[in-house]
Amino acid sequence: MTDVVLSGALEHGERKKEQIQSPDKNSSRLKVKGNFTSSHDRRPKAVTPGKKVKSGSKRVFMGPRSDISCTRLGGICQPVRYICQDRYLKDKCSGAKTRQCCMPVQAWSMLCAGHHNRVRACDAYGCGAFNSQRGNGLYKAVDLVCDDYSIINTPFSGSLAGPVSRKDPAGYQFDGVKLLSDVHCVKIFNIRPYRYSGPVTQGEALGYLLPLQEQFPGITSHLELQMCDGTDPSPFI
Secondary structure (H helix, E strand, O other), rough: HHHHHHHHHHHHHHHHHHHHHHOOOOHHHHHHHHHHHHHHHHOOOOOOOHHHHHHHHEEEEEEOOHHHHHHHHOOOOEEOOOOOOOEEEOOOOOOOOEEEEEEEEOOOOOOOOOOOEEOOOOEEEEOOOOOOOOOOEOOOOEEOOOOOOOOOOOOOOEEEEEEEEEOOOOOOOOEEEEEOOOOOEEEEEOOOEEEOEEOOOEEEEOEEOOOOOOOOOOOOOOOEEEEOOOOOOHHHH
């Protein structure tokens, strides 16, 4: 009797030990599958084009999705290794950063009423061409011939962006206004604008030329046209 009870107890113990050492295969498989999914799920997240997003420790810029920002300005998107007749505009084209918007050369309207856009020739005070010698440096603007108090017209449609001024090496101050559009940005000196802000259209009266003869007797009266980025405005005039 004792042997039977002892044998039954031993058999029950062995069966319990096997259950502990051999867990349910299905539950183990589910647990592994669940852990794999949570730790190895590396599917890329959706990125909205045209915005900066974080990629690890770096920022990635997703450019425009189409070329419409360029074509609506009359330009064409192309690699910058190609020659552009006018200039390249950044961030207007889809694709790589080396693909930019090339703008065609577009002539501006006459700035001074009654005069064609004629560059001032050399006189006793200097020359009016771009990169002409001025003191110890080069002149980074263009002087356009105009009579004192003549009406100055807007060369292209855009917006007035406030007053500007500069001083020459002799200390004389020249005042003017800044004009900008989606394509161009210029500073026009030696004029008195009718206003300093707001939209303007090409050919609209912008102001009048301030007199120069009082300070510089014999000089060719002119306005000064300067690109905001220091490039040559001659192709447009």
